[in-house]
Amino acid sequence: MVNSEAVRTAVGIIGNVISFGLFMSPVPTFISIFKAKSVQNFRSDPYMATILNCGVWAFYGLPFVTKDNTLVITINGFGFFLEIFYALxxxxxxxxxxxxxxxxxxxxxxxxxxxxxxxxMTFVHTPNRRKVIVGPICIFFNILMYFSPLTVMTRVIRTKSVKYMPFLLSFANFANGIVWTTYALLKWDPFIVIPNSLGTLSGLVQLILYVVYYRTTNWDEDDEPSSIV
Known part of the structure; x- marks a missing residue:
């Protein structure tokens, strides 16, 4: 008989791998910055927002807030320090x-x-109560992170071009939402399910837009300076 906890751990590991890929996806941007010795038209806002998002989730995963969420700590702890490096x-x-x-x-x-x-930690003395307080804060910041591509999706609809919405990144966001939703369903945690379900929806919309506007995309047009990465 399959052990549900083992399945949950396996799903969490997959989630860590996908999230790791998402965290590393801006590397080409930073290579460009290093070469130019300038941030050019790139913006720091997404990285600054991710620092806070990872910070609250790493706290949420600690055993004195929630139990059996080590894999939430590992990926968000990694993301927290990586995003600080990006900000630096x-x-x-x-x-x-x-x-x-x-x-x-x-x-x-x-x-x-x-x-x-x-x-x-000072005024709330039980893990269940801590979870109820920290969880909604995590939901808020995670929803902001998942729906940050709204500006890109608006641009896709306006220009009828998916050139500035990479397929692999959209697919990774979709897969990430599915995996972490599954992880939370295997051991019910609404504070992980809610934002990641919405993240799955956001990723799905991006993929649908990709299918709809792929044929109308002019891949040879001159690149516009990026201010949204």
């Missing part, structure tokens, strides 16, 4: 005004995380 690269190669913005946002995020951990 932006800081180094940005103008002073952008550096100040990055510094202030990062400081605000660290203060928020520190306050969240302090208040929850």
């Amino acid at each position: 690269v932006f800081f180094i190669y940005s103008t002073w005004s952008k550096r100040r913005k990055i510094m202030l946002i990062f400081l605000g995020e660290i203060i928020f995380l520190a306050l969240l951990v302090f208040l929850v």
Whole structure:
């Protein structure tokens, strides 16, 4: 008989692998930044947002908040430090005004995380209650992360072109949502199910747009400077 916990662990490992790929997907962007010694038209906003998202999820996965969520900790802990590295690269190669913005946002995020951990651990004394408090915060930030491609999807519809919406990234987002939803269903956790179900929907919409507008895409047109990556 199949052990449901073993299946859940296997699904979580797959989720870690897919999420790892998503975290590493901006590497070409940073190679470009390193070569140019400038952030060019790239924006730091998505990376700054992901720092906070990974931070709250890593906290959620800790055993004194929720049980048996080690795989939530591992991938979000990795993502937290990787996104800090990405932010550091932006800081180094940005103008002073952008550096100040990055510094202030990062400081605000660290203060928020520190306050969240302090208040929850000090004034909430049972894991179940901690989960109920931290979980909705995680949902909020995860939904923001999953629906950040809305600007790209709007652009696809407007231009009838999927050139700036990579298929593999859209597919990975879709697969990531399915895997983590499955992980949470195997041991019911609404705080993981809700945002990842919406993430699956977001990924599915991106794939549908890809199918609809693939034929109308002019792959030879000049690239526009990217301000959304």
